[in-house]
Amino acid sequence: MLQLLPQAIVDGLLIGGIYITVALGFSLAFGVMHIIDFAVGEWIMLGAFLGYYLTQWTGADALVFLPVVFVVFLGVGYAIQPIIHRAISGRRGNPVLMGLVFTFGLMLAIRGLGLTVFGFYSHSLSSILSAKSVFLEKGGLFLTVPVIRLTGFVYALVIMAALYWILKKTDFGLAVRALSQNREAAGLMGINARRISSWVYGIHVGVSAMTGVIIGCIFTISAQMGGDYTILAFFVVVLAGMGYLAGVPWAAFLLGLVQSFFLIFGNPSYTMLAVFVILYIILLISPKGLFAKGV
């Protein structure tokens, strides 16, 4: 039993990596626009399906289409953001709540659309890397690492690094950080909140869609898959502390580990349950997240 431990850990970390990418955009969108995007799982689903159809039509490797999917959904997010903004700035007293209801409606509509267009079937995206695995043997230690999962992990690292670079080293990133700290002051300094928000949401949607492609290579996709991923994104972000980007990787890895442990040592059907119980306990003790740095 114990010899499975390293495998469980590796699996957990690899999966956790993917959760990081999903959660980062989600957390960013919250920090800048103060909306919780209920539809994040649906963007993943749409991205996955776009990748699927592109590979079906051209026969090329799924991973080739990552940039394409990103650009397409960057545009989608950029275009939708003003509508969200309009929904939020209505007369009603509570913008955050209204934004929530709006993205909830958006989620329903997109899922319905997905079911209508794609049906109830499951699919899998294929990549040359899908079938390969790396085997490690060292003094009693056996590890099977599917290359595609490793790729997903590398992908996650690249995204993290890119986002970090954008946020810390570019003017745009500076504007984003200013906006998330103090919207009014940022506006007074000439930062165009609307445009920046549109870009941020676009990036969030684009990255989520890209992650959908990766997920499609590792797991199966279906029009209904969105819900679980939205919840996972939410879990990671709440665990890390809402709006606290630095905590996301840790929370994501924790979640990945819990999931893989249940997969290998326990009963997989209880995974979501276990994850939820953990979240519940943490919320009970520390409402601001593991690092007590949430808003």
Next chain:
Amino acid sequence: MGRKTMVGVAGLGLAFAVLPLVSQDTFVLRVATEALMWIGLAISWDVLGGYTGYLNFGHGAFFGLGAYTTAILMMKAGWPFWASLPAGGLVAGLGAVVAGIPTLRLKGAYFAIATWAMSRAVQQLALVLEVTGGPDGMRLPPFLNPQFFFYLMLALVAVLFVTLWFLLERSSFGLKVKAIREDEEGAMALGLKPTVIKVQSFVLSATPAGILGGVYAYWITFIDPASVLGDLVTDQSVVMAVFGGLGTLVGPLIGAILVFAFKTVFWAYLADFQVLYLIILGVMIAGSVVFLPDGVVGLVFRTARGAKGAPPERPAEEPAGREAVG
């Protein structure tokens, strides 16, 4: 709620009451029973959603908890329906306390997704446990009496409406709840304890849903995780309340009737396009937020009645126009 509205609602109740005498058609009775159920679900959702300002995207879980509790007590413990039903409500209420204490301390936004996640967890639980029959669900002893269920539903929803009207529009509790919705921080300075009030509101919202679930179980005689713990119960309750008008009792009432009527017609003619319905629901909610922030009720009762149920305007910073000094 003005005099005219009260008369209207009373009239509606009367119309429902004489329905079985007017129509012998069991189909009509069934449709009317279901309509009443949705009215109850929409109104109970609004207690926490519109009145308190906390969006519960797991409302369906309480419905399911009530349904399963009633079913389990009747089938596995041999309890009579009259005892199982209140037990269902009780379990739902307790569920609200358990779920609410950690989540209501947070801001409304996290609460929304936390409840959604919670409802999926409950559904997951029902799928894996043996006592709930897992994915196959549970069958209840058939009690084929459409009039009974119709009148039961009517009685329950009528009692609910009157109780909520009293609690939310007439008593001090209602004022406190609205204060929390408007400004939690400010309310604390006036001696109000937000968490306590929110939990009470949550229980007030969840218990009726549980009771309605219990009735549903006995009425339909079959429940499974997909039908009573799926997303549709929540989704529809939310649409009905938002579309009808948040923060009022009449809003969800009207919203429920309109949306349910639409759904019935839709299902009758477009049963092949069920998934289309989901899109329509989504568009309705999203559209309501943008175009109908006060719901249908707001549109109809636009004669500004001041504060009663009207949505809060953002306070203007500059005094508008003439003033009375002091």
Next chain:
Amino acid sequence: MRPVILKVEGVSKRFGGLLALDDVSFEVRQNEIVGLIGPNGAGKTTLFNVVSGYCRPTAGRVTYEGRDVTGRRPYTLARMGVGRTFQVVKPFAGLSVLENVTIASLLRHPRRSRAERHAREVLEVTGLADRAHRPASGLTLAGRKRLEIAKALALEPRLLLLDEVVAGLNPTEADRTIELILRIRDQGMTILIVEHIMRVIMNISERVVVLNYGEKIAEGPPEEVARDPTVIEAYLGEVAA
């Protein structure tokens, strides 16, 4: 010597790297009006937040009527007799003026009908009775500031914390508010008032406490404080009304 109603001892408050309050100590005695002044950012509102339970001090103690209330929540303090207004007014925008005050009255009069009657009385006293059924969001700034006071009064407090209730009003409105404050004091209330408008503070306070950069730099009768060189220096660059 009148009993001490409020005692602030060595209160400090740190927000990350910022020391908003630094070892502040003073007392407020029964039926006094004590003014709290200082340049922008001096920590006045933070002090109010500490005293009214919205903020836990990093160090120090707050004693109310002889009991240690450091870190107690705002609703507990309200129940104990502390009422406050907010600098950025917090009306319950979607509710009527009467409903706003009724909510406050519920503290001492749990039954809604009784609370409503009490609220009407408070509205009379504060001159808002003619606007009882208007939505709170429809009031002018003066009205909303008046509503803040009304809500605090409806709590039947023994200590009233007024945060900038006069700022932003025209002279006539300001005078009427001052009248109201003095009337409240005459009925036995103890008042701690933060205000930017010098003539208001100097005219109605018996004593004045001056904060600058979180520290207490002066305390005493208004005339003394006005002549204090440290105070004058702190306000250099500030427009003294």
